[in-house]
Amino acid sequence: MFTARPMTFVCLNDEMRRHRPTLFEILGPGAPRSPDWVMVQAATDSGPLLITGEAGCDLARLARAIHAMSLRRAQMPVEVATVPAEVAAQVALVQQAFQTSLILPLGDDGASFDPQFTSKLFDVRSGVRLIARASSPEIARRALTDAKLGLMQHVEVRSLGYRSGEISKLLDRQFAEHAFQLRVADLTCANQDALKRYHWPGNFDELREIADAIIAHATFGGLRPAAGSLGMSSHKKLARRFERVGLGFPLFAPDE
Numbered sequence: 001m002f003t004a005r006p007m008t009f010v011c012l013n014d015e016m017r018r019h020r021p022t023l024f025e026i027l028g029p030g031a032p033r034s035p036d037w038v039m040v041q042a043a044t045d046s047g048p049l050l051i052t053g054e055a056g057c058d059l060a061r062l063a064r065a066i067h068a069m070s071l072r073r074a075q076m077p078v079e080v081a082t083v084p085a086e087v088a089a090q091v092a093l094v095q096q097a098f099q100t101s102l103i104l105p106l107g108d109d110g111a112s113f114d115p116q117f118t119s120k121l122f123d124v125r126s127g128v129r130l131i132a133r134a135s136s137p138e139i140a141r142r143a144l145t146d147a148k149l150g151l152m153q154h155v156e157v158r159s160l161g162y163r164s165g166e167i168s169k170l171l172d173r174q175f176a177e178h179a180f181q182l183r184v185a186d187l188t189c190a191n192q193d194a195l196k197r198y199h200w201p202g203n204f205d206e207l208r209e210i211a212d213a214i215i216a217h218a219t220f221g222g223l224r225p226a227a228g229s230l231g232m233s234s235h236k237k238l239a240r241r242f243e244r245v246g247l248g249f250p251l252f253a254p255d256e
Contacts, residue, residue: 001040010036015073016043019065025173026062026204028163032156041153042066048122048130050140050149053157056203059133060103062157066131067101075100077131083113090117098127106134106143113143122148160200160207167195167207174211182218188253194246213241214251 001010012020016039023035041049042065049066051059060079067077078097083104084090093102094117102121113121121130121144132152134140141149160167168184175183184192200206216226216238223235232238242248 010040013043015069019069022061022065025170026058026065026157027155028158028166030163031158033154038066038155039069042069043071045071045129046153048152049132049155050137050152051131051133051155051157052136052140053133054135054159054203056205057157057159058204059157060105062155063101063103063131063133067103070101070129072100072129077101077103079103081105082107083117087114087116090114091120094120094126094128101129101131104130104132106132106140108135108139111143112145118144118148122151160203164196167198167200168192170204170207171195171211171214174208175215178211178215180215180218182252186252188248188250191247191251194248198245209241210245210247213238214247217242217251 001008003009020035020039023038027033027035027038029035040046049063051062053059064077064079067073077100078093080093080103084093090113104121120126121128130152132140132144134143137149137154140152144152160170163170172183184195187195202209212230213226216229217223220226220229223238227233227235227238230238
């Protein structure tokens with residue numbers, strides 16, 4: 001980075017350029033910690049990170065993108081579904097993550113980590129960069145203690161319910177990734193309004209489901225063939241998915 005007041009310039013390498021869109025997608029331009037701030041922390045290996053957010057907010061994908069931009073990217077990150085209960089297995093996990101990132105989920109059960117394990121996670125001699133993900137800072141505090149939490153940079157991922165103005169752009173990105181030619185602007189006005197009003201409790205998981213459903217229905221021309229293409233046992237289940245979001249048929253406005 002270099003600054004020519006009042007502007008700060010950031011020079012991007014290939015990895016930063018490749019993963020920056022992922023940060024903007026998951027965090028959004030109005031995030032408490034801006035995507036570019038997170039990118040700089042990732043690229044400079046600035047220390048342990050805590051990522052918090054609701055289920056479905058792609059915390060694990062964000063953690064992998066952070067690692068992919070870091071100085072440790074030459075090695076695969078170590079990622080586990082749960083922390084092992086045995087002390088010996090915990091020590092082995094830290095050793096496995098030497099000189100790479102350890103992406104660690106902090107469960108909602110409120111359990112505290114063994115102090116020896118916690119100490120090793122934050123010991124620079126261990127050579128580990130901890131990227132922890134939790135539903136809230138309180139969960140992280142119970143697992144890691146106040147003192148350790150104070151050593152971490154906190155990245156909060158907002159739920160999609162607070163990002164109604166970005167839904168169209170996020171869905172368009174899903175359409176583009178599937179090489180689908182239509183866009184949200186091609187939906188009927190009523191359906192566009194429904195997408196903005198919906199609260200998206202499932203966050204990105206639900207957004208991808210809806211994108212897949214719209215693409216399948218438009219591609220195969222009806223609920224039954226679309227449901228079959230998605231591996232759903234009943235077209236009624238697909239119909240309920242559309243109804244839940246408030247989408248009606250026809251999905252797209254007729255061509256002029």
